[in-house]
Amino acid sequence: MELESKIEGLLFYKGEDMSVWDLAKLLRVSPEEIDEALNMLEQSLKNRGIILVRKDDSVALGITPELSSIIESIRKDEITKELSKASLETLSIVLYKSSSAKESAGITRHEIDYIRGVNSSFILRNLLVRGLIEKTTDERDNRRLLYKPTFDALSYMGVASIEKLPNYETVRSQLEAVIIGNKNDE
Amino acid sequence: MELESKIEGLLFYKGEDMSVWDLAKLLRVSPEEIDEALNMLEQSLKNRGIILVRKDDSVALGITPELSSIIESIRKDEITKELSKASLETLSIVLYKSSSAKESAGITRHEIDYIRGVNSSFILRNLLVRGLIEKTTDERDNRRLLYKPTFDALSYMGVASIEKLPNYETVRSQLEAVIIGNKNDE
């Protein structure tokens, strides 16, 4: 049995995201082999009812966004789609500013406050409770708290990875340009 | 999008049996068309990690039997792993919010999320799998899902009555106050 099929089965069983590392351990292969198999799985799932969602070092299976409205009609619980102006701004910062590259993933509250010009702690808490962002500690400095988008945030946006967000590349390069042009900030 | 892919997506979402008739109704096609698409789906899933399980007029997706030993080990890990601080805190919320009085028993996931300030779905899932908490529907509103500690968990701790937990009254009223504060925010 192919590695990609094994991964598919495990993700199906779990029903939530799994890290590349966990998959490698369970399937007794290297993380690189998992990565490669994930790329193939992604291809195999094209035009199927299931889609592979990837974020940082984790993957999950979700239902293709084409089925979104049918699933909404059979769901028991209501889905809150409303975001206040402040939540929308803050979520956008976390989505576009936290790159998917491992070493620079996440953004601090200080950086968010700096961009918005106001204190964002209340809004961040709301987004955490709604499961749209998550809080982690910086691997290199565990006193630094970093905010990142969750799998749910990508799911609500209907994208399988951060890079597929609308105008992602453009927004990223615009942000880079301002930040590089103003190196002496803060 | 092909009918077979739509069926796959729906079955994947449900994770349990669906009848051919239900699928036909949801996808607005005839049961015959569903049957035909199921045959094709069965073919497409050959050599994959997921298989189609058909029984009488029902279908479901299942995991290929080749993965059963790995899945056994995942499950074992899920139920034997040491409970994290976050898990214990979540369990304590469910415990203190429950009551021996039937009508006020249980807490919703949203309430737990709000009290903890983060999304708790994965933790709750694990507590469910371990039989420490259980999910019921609110008798007054069957769209509301409520979490409660299991009988097993209570007897393991030697709790004869919830009301006898240390600081029960104070904690309970503080929890209520937080939950009411949340409702006022919305």
Added chain:
Amino acid sequence: MEEITTNIYKVRAGTFEGPLDLLLSLIESRKLFVNEISLAQVTEDYISYIKSLSDMPDDKRIADVSYFILIAATLILIKSRSLLPNLVLTEDEESKIVNLEARLKLYQIIKNASIDVKNNFGVKIIFSPLERTWSEPLFSPDQSITIEIMSQSILNVLESVPKKEEKLGVVEVRKVINIEAIINSLTNRIQSAINFSFRDFAKSHGAEDEQEAKVHIIVSFLAMLELVREGIIDVVQNNSFEDITISKEVLASSDQNLQTSN
């Protein structure tokens, strides 16, 4: 889409997320680019907006007034430079101006991106599967499930719930001095003395600490600019290192100042 644009451009008290939001809206409503010139042009609108905030009753006033005031300080630097051509700014002041421009550009990029987020959020969702019921739950406690640990855990939980004030973002809102009151006081002083030092004036409010002193200076400066605009006083700064001198005014010259700056 149309609804969004009209909403953003309407300048009304209490409708802005913060100072950058307000500033950007003022600039965009004039169809200007973000730069020092456009910032100078919208300074007065910005200040009158803050004034409308400080006139609001306490309970309606937004918690973030202090953030608005902080940005005002930089705007005043920019405005002063356009009003007083011989004003030389320190390196620190220069970098504050550059910084504000950059922040505003960052904010603008995010603001535009947030329109995309708004238009796509929840429209086509990639749903996660429902909770799996592969097998019956198997009761598997661990040794940490005890009454002692549970009662300690719940206390930890309650301790980390944010307090009501924190939640509203009213962490520490300094009472901002009423700009109107300062204008009145300034007018009185002008009537009694022809020349007096701005620094003395700002000091005379008896600030309790450095932070507060800064707020006083800013608010005083705002008030002064307001008077300049109304043609009541003239601001003269003889030398960049000297204090700004306020004197009773020759009406015509301040009008001119204002025209060149606008």
